[in-house]
Amino acid sequence: MGRKLDPSKKLKKGPGKKTRKQQGAETELAKFITDEDTGSKRLSSRARKRAAKRIQSLKKPKDVAEEKPKKGFTDENSKWLKPSKRKRKIDEQESEDDSDEHWEEEDDDEEEEEKVVEKKGGKDQQKKGVKGVKKEADDEDDDDGDDDDDEDDDDGDDDDDEGDDDDDGDDDDDDDDMVDDYGVQDDSDEAAEDDSDGEDLLPIERAAKKEKKQKKSKAPDSDEDDDDEEDEDDDEEEEEQESDADMDEEDELKTNIDEEDKFRLPKPEEGLLPLDLKAIYQRIKDNIDLLCNFSTKREEGKDRADYISLLKKDLCTYYSYNEFLIEKFMDLFPLSELVDFLEANEIHRPVTIRTNTLKTRRRDLAQALINRGVNLDPLGKWSKVGLVIYDSSVPIGATPEYLAGHYMLQGASSFLPVMALSPQEGELVLDMSSAPGGKTTYIAQLMRNTGVIVANDANAERLKSVVGNIHRLGVTNTVVCNYDGREFPKVMGGFDRVLLDAPCSGTGVIAKDPAVKTSKDEVDINRCAHLQKELILSAIDSVNADSPSGGYLVYCTCSITVEENEWVVDYALKKRNVKLVPTGLDFGKEGFTNFKKFRFHPTLRLTRRFYSHSHNMDGFFVAKLKKFSNIIPTAPPGNEDEKAEAPETTAATEAPEEKRSNSDKTKKTVLNKAGGLKQENKANGTAVTKKAIINSQGKKELHTGPKKAKVAKMDGETVKGTEAKKATDDGKASKADTKEGSRFEKKQATKRKTPMKAKNRMGKNKFNKLKHMLQKQ
Amino acid sequence: MSIGENIKLLVDRPDGVYCFRLHHDRVYYMSEKILKLATNFSRDKLMSVGTCFGKFTKTKKFRLHITALDFLAPYAKFKVWVKPGTEQSFLYGNHVLKSGLGRITENTMQYQGVVVYSMADVPLGFGVAAKSTQECRRVDPMSIVVFHQADVGEFIRNEETLT
Numbered sequence: 001m002g003r004k005l006d007p008s009k010k011l012k013k014g015p016g017k018k019t020r021k022q023q024g025a026e027t028e029l030a031k032f033i034t035d036e037d038t039g040s041k042r043l044s045s046r047a048r049k050r051a052a053k054r055i056q057s058l059k060k061p062k063d064v065a066e067e068k069p070k071k072g073f074t075d076e077n078s079k080w081l082k083p084s085k086r087k088r089k090i091d092e093q094e095s096e097d098d099s100d101e102h103w104e105e106e107d108d109d110e111e112e113e114e115k116v117v118e119k120k121g122g123k124d125q126q127k128k129g130v131k132g133v134k135k136e137a138d139d140e141d142d143d144d145g146d147d148d149d150d151e152d153d154d155d156g157d158d159d160d161d162e163g164d165d166d167d168d169g170d171d172d173d174d175d176d177d178m179v180d181d182y183g184v185q186d187d188s189d190e191a192a193e194d195d196s197d198g199e200d201l202l203p204i205e206r207a208a209k210k211e212k213k214q215k216k217s218k219a220p221d222s223d224e225d226d227d228d229e230e231d232e233d234d235d236e237e238e239e240e241q242e243s244d245a246d247m248d249e250e251d252e253l254k255t256n257i258d259e260e261d262k263f264r265l266p267k268p269e270e271g272l273l274p275l276d277l278k279a280i281y282q283r284i285k286d287n288i289d290l291l292c293n294f295s296t297k298r299e300e301g302k303d304r305a306d307y308i309s310l311l312k313k314d315l316c317t318y319y320s321y322n323e324f325l326i327e328k329f330m331d332l333f334p335l336s337e338l339v340d341f342l343e344a345n346e347i348h349r350p351v352t353i354r355t356n357t358l359k360t361r362r363r364d365l366a367q368a369l370i371n372r373g374v375n376l377d378p379l380g381k382w383s384k385v386g387l388v389i390y391d392s393s394v395p396i397g398a399t400p401e402y403l404a405g406h407y408m409l410q411g412a413s414s415f416l417p418v419m420a421l422s423p424q425e426g427e428l429v430l431d432m433s434s435a436p437g438g439k440t441t442y443i444a445q446l447m448r449n450t451g452v453i454v455a456n457d458a459n460a461e462r463l464k465s466v467v468g469n470i471h472r473l474g475v476t477n478t479v480v481c482n483y484d485g486r487e488f489p490k491v492m493g494g495f496d497r498v499l500l501d502a503p504c505s506g507t508g509v510i511a512k513d514p515a516v517k518t519s520k521d522e523v524d525i526n527r528c529a530h531l532q533k534e535l536i537l538s539a540i541d542s543v544n545a546d547s548p549s550g551g552y553l554v555y556c557t558c559s560i561t562v563e564e565n566e567w568v569v570d571y572a573l574k575k576r577n578v579k580l581v582p583t584g585l586d587f588g589k590e591g592f593t594n595f596k597k598f599r600f601h602p603t604l605r606l607t608r609r610f611y612s613h614s615h616n617m618d619g620f621f622v623a624k625l626k627k628f629s630n631i632i633p634t635a636p637p638g639n640e641d642e643k644a645e646a647p648e649t650t651a652a653t654e655a656p657e658e659k660r661s662n663s664d665k666t667k668k669t670v671l672n673k674a675g676g677l678k679q680e681n682k683a684n685g686t687a688v689t690k691k692a693i694i695n696s697q698g699k700k701e702l703h704t705g706p707k708k709a710k711v712a713k714m715d716g717e718t719v720k721g722t723e724a725k726k727a728t729d730d731g732k733a734s735k736a737d738t739k740e741g742s743r744f745e746k747k748q749a750t751k752r753k754t755p756m757k758a759k760n761r762m763g764k765n766k767f768n769k770l771k772h773m774l775q776k777q
Numbered sequence: 778m779s780i781g782e783n784i785k786l787l788v789d790r791p792d793g794v795y796c797f798r799l800h801h802d803r804v805y806y807m808s809e810k811i812l813k814l815a816t817n818f819s820r821d822k823l824m825s826v827g828t829c830f831g832k833f834t835k836t837k838k839f840r841l842h843i844t845a846l847d848f849l850a851p852y853a854k855f856k857v858w859v860k861p862g863t864e865q866s867f868l869y870g871n872h873v874l875k876s877g878l879g880r881i882t883e884n885t886m887q888y889q890g891v892v893v894y895s896m897a898d899v900p901l902g903f904g905v906a907a908k909s910t911q912e913c914r915r916v917d918p919m920s921i922v923v924f925h926q927a928d929v930g931e932f933i934r935n936e937e938t939l940t
Contacts, residue, residue: 400864400865403868479811491817
């Protein structure tokens, strides 16, 4: 703390130690204080100090002006600019030269002073901010006190001077430390003369004033080293950031921009400078920062592409990716997220487990594991069976609970497609790509071991793990087989739900398999996409659209590229009678509807993407499709003429399909009838008999939508008419029919007679075939 | 390892009729529903149906697999409970010593098939009683009381052999 000013104290005089001691502010200030400053008022200690400072600064400009004539302002401005100029110069000088010049100005140069000030001012000297006189005074007190306290007795003599010098230099510096007033300090001196403490102006106003002055002073100041760089490059920033911290930033930005200027240089000459990783990382950060504020920070003559190509190269080097993948990611993510994403790919996602509700409850399992010394937590609101493992004293994959099948090690993102699929009890479900069996067993536990699950995988080796997991978790309703997924509708179809976790390039799980970083390129992605398209078509064909409780397909991948995800789903939408439905997952990013050159169906919004950096789970994509008709369109759906003319051909092509055999057979019988009854008119009566015959054969009327309409047309009846007659219509079908019906009614009205006559003729072979089939029945 | 008349309980279950089928020398236990569907698949492509109970060795002996544990455990007539410390040892495939024996069903004959449980009533595997209950009481702590036949640790150790 500072010594209290006490004028009544006697000063010691003489050669002794006590006279050499610092007398206290009162006496020391007295040397500086003149009448003009103190005036009539009895000033407080701080006021006195301020007054002293003012006088000091008045003296200095003369010195400075002499030393640095090149800095001189125009005569017009010199008067009112003087104080600020002076201050500025002090600051500048502080900033330029840590010690010497600064102290030359001082009246009392002491080495210790320099040291002290260097200590304090070393950091601060970079600063440009100058604080209000008042605040300087405050800091001065503290400084003095600190100095006094800190200094040894050896420095006692110098303390006086120090205090004085502190007034000059440290005040600014320390004030800069303490308060950020947008660099208005230069103004404050002038203002102080006008306004007692310079307080009347708001800091912002002061800053504005200072700005003006600085702009004017820019030209002469530009000779100064630091000033040059600051003024030239970052006027805005300079003005904005006047506090100490900002001063440091400024210099950083300054140096950053210098570096970025230097970024360009290596390219033409020698490629990238082989810097160490840290430097590359810094460069990446700076580059991204620049690209985000391109207009302000760009270098003249260099366009965005240059910076971006440099960024790409740096990212490739730093994170060890090949260029192809980095380009892909740059397309997918905005620059701000890109680094987050790449960083997230370096570290593993937390280990998660799924409780096997067939054997235990999550509560009990958590308790048992905690007793073994595992640190865990529930996975999140969205899952009732998930647990995340933070750390464990026992190996999680080998506890007796694991062996007893109470839980399964499974990534959090793998929960999602099964949740989206939501299989019901008693259904027939297909998992086309089931290894290692995590999703299959989850499906089984959701179905409570009822119904049947077919777990398929093309790889026989990995299938063993499926079998193992199924047995371990106590799943009893599963058939495990080893087919190529593309064979599927032939082998068996008519599933209520199908899950296709397609083999993919694995760009979402780089954390698990870093080899992906360098091994994937254009060809791989396209190959995967091609396979996925084939698989999704097979999967769709294996779903039974007329299933009472289902008709759903979930397509998912652990990849984040658009070619493997949205493009494949879009392809399926075009090729088959399916539509997208909400996945039921309320978090995650929506899928893209537009991406670079692709334009997808708007319902692609219903798909979901998950990323490692935003959701803390492996990169994933989930899409849920509903099949609304079992017909495979041979032409783009919605083309009525083609549909109308091609019922025969479709019937013929669908003949080999097994699961749709029911509907096919009825269709054929209808055709047969049509052929046989060509003489008859299309009165309702005949239609009834026809229908009655068909129904009596015990076949389910499975016609929906367009097929129904076609059939109806063959019979020469309106769709609605046939609806009324059909005994086994289900609500859905009829709804679909009414929509379709309206389309076809008009046509039928016009074409009523012609189709019958035109199409009554059937090929001999077809007729015989049908005859045989009927006879069998 | 005999469950006696309880075999009937395995076949006629409230949720349908179950059956055993032989496929590739392995015996599978499944409901008839699954059986029907499994006929869709060609023999060489079919890997597993329902639950595998065991297999016939080359010499046509029947070896019961650990995978049957869930089904047999509830019907087991003779059970052996093992102390917590010995759990891990058993799961590694070691026999159970007298020192590790917790409880044993009364009237267990020698060489009787038993189901091994942990003290928390979690089934651990199958075994064969090396000594009858009476003898177990008298014998010294270091002698074997249950021969190891199958344990759940095999899921990890012998994944390959499950199919």
